[in-house]
Amino acid sequence: xxxxxxxxxxxxxxxxxxxxxxxxxxxxxxxxxxxxxxxxxxxxxxxxxxxxxxxxxxxxxxxxxxxxxxxxxxxxxxxxxxxxxxxxxxxxxxxxxxxxxxxxxxxxxxxxxxxxxxxxxxxxxxxxxxxxxxxxxxxxxxxxxxxxxxxxxxxxxxxxxxxxxxxxxxxxxxxxxxxxxxxxxxxxxxxxxxxxxxxxxxxxxxxxxxxxxxxxxxxxxxxxxxxxxxxxxxxxxxxxxxxxxxxxxxxxxxxxxxxxxxxxxxxxxxxxxxxxxxxxxxxxxxxxxxxxxxxxxxxxxxxxxxxxxxxxxxxxxxxxxxxxxxxxxxxxxxxxxxxxxxxxxxxxxxxxxxxxxxxxxxxxxxxxxxxxxxxxxxxxxxxxxxxxxxxxxxxxxxxxxxxxxxxxxxxxxxxxxxxxxxxxxxxxxxxxxxxxxxxxxxxxxxxxxxxxxxxxxxxxxxxxxxxxxxxxx
Amino acid sequence: xxxxxxxxxxxxxxxxxxxxxxxxxxxxxxxxxxxxxxxxxxxxxxxxxxxxxxxxxxxxxxxxxxxxxxxxxxxxxxxxxxxxxxxxxxxxxxxxxxxxxxxxxxxxxxxxxxxxxxxxxxxxxxxxxxxxxxxxxxxxxxxxxxxxxxxxxxxxxxxxxxxxxxxxxxxxxxxxxxxxxxxxxxxxxxxxxxxxxxxxxxxxxxxxxxxxxxxxxxxxxxxxxxxxxxxxxxxxxxxxxxxxxxxxxxxxxxxxxxxxxxxxxxxxxxxxxxxxxxxxxxxxxxxxxxxxxxxxxxxxxxxxxxxxxxxxxxxxxxxxxxxxxxxxxxxxxxxxxxxxxxxxxxxxxxxxxxxxxxx
Numbered sequence: 001x002x003x004x005x006x007x008x009x010x011x012x013x014x015x016x017x018x019x020x021x022x023x024x025x026x027x028x029x030x031x032x033x034x035x036x037x038x039x040x041x042x043x044x045x046x047x048x049x050x051x052x053x054x055x056x057x058x059x060x061x062x063x064x065x066x067x068x069x070x071x072x073x074x075x076x077x078x079x080x081x082x083x084x085x086x087x088x089x090x091x092x093x094x095x096x097x098x099x100x101x102x103x104x105x106x107x108x109x110x111x112x113x114x115x116x117x118x119x120x121x122x123x124x125x126x127x128x129x130x131x132x133x134x135x136x137x138x139x140x141x142x143x144x145x146x147x148x149x150x151x152x153x154x155x156x157x158x159x160x161x162x163x164x165x166x167x168x169x170x171x172x173x174x175x176x177x178x179x180x181x182x183x184x185x186x187x188x189x190x191x192x193x194x195x196x197x198x199x200x201x202x203x204x205x206x207x208x209x210x211x212x213x214x215x216x217x218x219x220x221x222x223x224x225x226x227x228x229x230x231x232x233x234x235x236x237x238x239x240x241x242x243x244x245x246x247x248x249x250x251x252x253x254x255x256x257x258x259x260x261x262x263x264x265x266x267x268x269x270x271x272x273x274x275x276x277x278x279x280x281x282x283x284x285x286x287x288x289x290x291x292x293x294x295x296x297x298x299x300x301x302x303x304x305x306x307x308x309x310x311x312x313x314x315x316x317x318x319x320x321x322x323x324x325x326x327x328x329x330x331x332x333x334x335x336x337x338x339x340x341x342x343x344x345x346x347x348x349x350x351x352x353x354x355x356x357x358x359x360x361x362x363x364x365x366x367x368x369x370x371x372x373x374x375x376x377x378x379x380x381x382x383x384x385x386x387x388x389x390x391x392x393x394x395x396x397x398x399x400x401x402x403x404x405x406x407x408x409x410x411x412x413x414x415x416x417x418x419x420x421x422x423x424x425x426x427x428x429x430x431x432x433x434x435x436x437x438x439x440x441x442x443x444x445x446x447x448x449x450x451x452x453x454x455x456x457x458x459x460x461x462x463x464x465x466x467x468x469x470x471x472x473x
Numbered sequence: 474x475x476x477x478x479x480x481x482x483x484x485x486x487x488x489x490x491x492x493x494x495x496x497x498x499x500x501x502x503x504x505x506x507x508x509x510x511x512x513x514x515x516x517x518x519x520x521x522x523x524x525x526x527x528x529x530x531x532x533x534x535x536x537x538x539x540x541x542x543x544x545x546x547x548x549x550x551x552x553x554x555x556x557x558x559x560x561x562x563x564x565x566x567x568x569x570x571x572x573x574x575x576x577x578x579x580x581x582x583x584x585x586x587x588x589x590x591x592x593x594x595x596x597x598x599x600x601x602x603x604x605x606x607x608x609x610x611x612x613x614x615x616x617x618x619x620x621x622x623x624x625x626x627x628x629x630x631x632x633x634x635x636x637x638x639x640x641x642x643x644x645x646x647x648x649x650x651x652x653x654x655x656x657x658x659x660x661x662x663x664x665x666x667x668x669x670x671x672x673x674x675x676x677x678x679x680x681x682x683x684x685x686x687x688x689x690x691x692x693x694x695x696x697x698x699x700x701x702x703x704x705x706x707x708x709x710x711x712x713x714x715x716x717x718x719x720x721x722x723x724x725x726x727x728x729x730x731x732x733x734x735x736x737x738x739x740x741x742x743x744x745x746x747x748x749x750x751x752x753x754x755x756x757x758x759x760x761x762x763x764x765x766x767x768x769x770x771x772x773x774x775x776x777x778x779x780x781x782x783x784x785x786x787x788x789x790x791x792x793x794x795x796x797x798x799x800x801x802x803x804x805x806x807x808x809x810x811x812x813x814x815x816x817x818x819x820x821x822x823x824x825x826x827x828x829x830x831x832x
Binding site: 186265 | 482483484485486487488489490491492493495496498499502503506507510626627628629631632635636639645646648651652653654657658660662663664665667668669670717718719720
C-alpha cells in the first residue's frame with residue numbers, strides 16, 4: 001500500500017480513529033499489528049507470512065542469545081540470526097545476480113555454465129525489515145538491550161506500518177521501549193504528524209514525481225548522445241527526485257508514527273547543504289549510515305586501526321552499502337565512489353584540517369558545491385540501468401559527444417532549475433537547525449499558508465500513485 | 474544495560490504553535506480552493522469523467538469471460554463504438570479494452586495467451602499504432618496496462634474502486650488535463666530550435682464511464698478553438714519524428730523494417746493461437762477525415778500494411794472506405810466520431826461485423 005494512494009487515506013483514517021478510540025493498550029497494539037500486516041499483505045499476501053516467520057525466528061534467536069552461557073554460544077546464535085536474515089535477503093534480492101556473476105566467472109576460466117533463471121519476486125521492503133529485525137539480535141548480542149518477552153511487541157516493532165517497507169530503519173532498541181506505556185493523546189503531536197505527512201506527500205507527489213521524474217527518466221532512457229546541458233539537467237533532476245522521493249517517504253513515515261503517538265528519528269537532515277562526504281552521510285539516509293557504522297564499521301575497527309585500515313574499512317562499508325541498494329554492479333560503483341570520496345576527504349582533513357582558511361565562509365560554500373557535484377556524479381551510476389548508459393551520460397556531462405542531441409523542453413529545464421535552486425537554498429538555510437525549529441520560527445500565517453498550499457498542490461497534482469523509488473530496495 | 478522494559482529517551486520536538494486553529498483555517502482554505510477550482514473548470518467546459526487509468530483497464534480486463542466480445546486497439550475503436558448497439562447486434566455486451574494512443578498487439582497477445590479465452594475480438598487498426606515498434610509510446614502504453622492487469626495488488630484495486638465515485642462527481646479530477654503537470658505543459662514557453670521535444674497530447678475532448686465507453690464531448694464535436702487545436706495536435710502526433718541522429722539511416726530503416734516484419738509474424742502467431750481455441754477476430758479500420766486522413770494515407774498506404782495484414786493473418790477486415798454507409802461519416806476533429814455518430818456508426822457496422830465473424 002502506498003502513502004500516495006486513496007486506499008492508504010481510508011486505511012489510515014480507519015486505523016487512527018480505531019486506535020485512539022480504544023482504551024486498552026494491549027488491544028491498540030494488537031490493532032497496529034493487524035493493520036501493519038494488512039498494509040503489507042495488500043501488496044502480496046504470501047509475503048506477509050515470510051515477514052512473520054523471519055520476525056518470529058529473530059525473536060526466538062534473541063532470547064537464545066540472551067540466555068546463552070558463554071561468549072561462544074552467544075556468537076553461534078548471533079551467526080544463526082545473521083545467516084538467516086542475510087540468506088533470505090541473498091536469495092530474494094541477489095539470487096539471480098549471484099548466478100549471473102558465477103556464470104561470467106566460469107566463462108572466464110573456460111567453463112560454459114548456463115544457470116537457470118530464477119523467477120523470483122522480490123518482497124517489497126525486504127532490505128528494510130530484515131535490518132529492523134537484525135538490529136534486535138545484534139543489539140541483544142552487543143549487550144545494548146535486553147530481549148523483549150513479548151512476541152507481539154517484537155512483531156509490531158519490525159512490522160510497524162509507517163516504516164515497514166521503505167524505512168527509516170528503526171532499531172528494535174529505539175521502538176520497543178515505546179511499547180511499554182500507551183502514549184497520551186496530544187492534539188499538537190497529532191496535527192504536527194499530519195503536517196509532516198502533508199510535507200512528505202508534497203515532496204513525493206509534486207516535487208519528485210511531477211516536476212523532476214519525467215525529465216530524469218527521459219534523459220536516462222535516451223539511447224543517443226546528449227549535449228552537456230541536457231545531461232547535467234537530467235542528473236540534477238534525478239538528484240532532486242531521489243531526495244524528495246525518499247525524504248518524502250521518511251517524512252510521511254515520521255508523521256504517520258507521530259499521529260499514533262510514536263517517535264521515529266530523522267532520516268534526512270538537509271543533505272545537499274553538506275560540506276564534505278562525512279557530513280553528507282550524517283544527513284542522508286541517516287538510519288542506514290548509522291546502522292552500517294554501528295554494526296559494520298566499528299566492529300571492523302573503525303578509524304582506530306591506522307589510516308590504511310580505516311580507509312579500507314570505509315571502502316568495505318560503502319561497497320556493502322552500495323550493494324544493499326540493489327543487485328547490480330552500478331550500485332556497487334556508486335557505493336565505492338562514495339567510499340573513495342570519504343577516503344580522500346579524510347586524507348585532505350589530515351593535511352589541511354587545522355588551517356584557519358578552511359573555516360572561512362567562501363571555502364565552506366566552495367566545499368559544499370564540490371560535495372554536491374561529486375554526489376551528483378555518483379548518482380549517475382545509481383540511476384543508470386547499466387554501465388553503457390552511465391558512460392554515455394558521463395561523456396555527455398563533460399561534452400564528450402561530437403554530435404549530440406538536446407531533448408529537454410525549456411519548461412522542463414525551468415522546472416529542474418527552479419526546484420533545485422529552492423531545494424539547495426532551503427537546505428543551506430536550514431542546515432544547522434531542525435524542521436521543528438524552523439517551523440517554530442516562522443510566523444503563523446506563513447505556516448498556515450505553506451501547509452494549505454502544499455495540501456492544495458497535492459490535490460491538484462493527483463498523481464497516478466507512483467511507487468517510491470526505495471520500495472525496490 | 475538499557476532494557477526493552479525501560480522507557481524511550483527519544484522524543485520528537487513538537488513546534489509550539491496553535492495547531493488546532495491552524496488546522497481549522499487550513500481545512501477551510503483547502504475546501505474553499507477545491508470548490509473554487511471545481512466551479513472554474515466546470516465553467517470552462519470540463520465535466521466529471523472517469524480517468525483512463527491502468528487500474529480501470531485492469532478492472533475491465535478481469536471482466537473478460539471465456540466467450541466475451543472484446544474491443545481492442547487504439548482510440549478509434551474506443552470512441553467510435555457504442556456498447557449498447559453492439560450488444561443489440563451481436564447478442565453480447567462487448568468489453569471495451571481499446572485505449573488512447575495504444576497499440577493493439579500487446580492486448581491481442583495477452584488474450585491469445587489466455588487459455589480460457591475463446592471469444593471474439595474486434596481489433597481497431599491504425600497502422601502507425603498497430604505497427605509501432607517495441608519501446609515506442611504506443612507499445613509501452615498497452616504493455617503497461619497489460620502488465621498492471623497481471624500484477625495489480627489488492628491495494629491498487631481498492632484505490633480504483635474508491636476513485637470511481639470521486640471522479641464521477643468532480644470535474645477537476647481529470648488526470649489527462651487538469652493536473653499540475655498537464656497545466657505546466659500548456660504554458661506557452663518556446664523550446665530551443667534544435668530540441669527534440671515530443672509533441673503534446675490532445676486536450677480534454679472525451680468522457681469515459683465505468684465500462685470504459687469513451688464519448689466525445691459536444692464542445693469538441695462543434696467547430697471552434699478546441700476542435701482546431703486537437704486537429705493540429707493530431708498532425709504533430711501522427712507525423713513521424715526524425716530518425717535518430719546517432720544511428721546510421723540505413724541501420725535505422727532496417728531496424729524499423731525488422732520490427733514491422735516481427736509484428737506481422739507475432740500477430741499471425743497470436744491469431745493462430747486464438748483460432749486454435751475457437752476464438753474469432755476481425756480487424757477494423759475506423760473513419761478518419763481531413764488533413765489527418767491525407768497524412769495517414771501518405772504515411773501508411775492501404776496496400777503497404779493493411780492489405781498484407783489481412784492476407785498474412787487470414788483475418789477478415791472492414792475498411793470504412795469500402796462501404797458507402799460507413800464512409801459517409803466525418804470526424805469532427807479528424808480522428809474520432811462524435812458521440813451521436815458513434816451510435817449510428819455502430820448500428821451500420823453490425824452487419825459487416827456479423828458477416829466477417831460469420832455470426
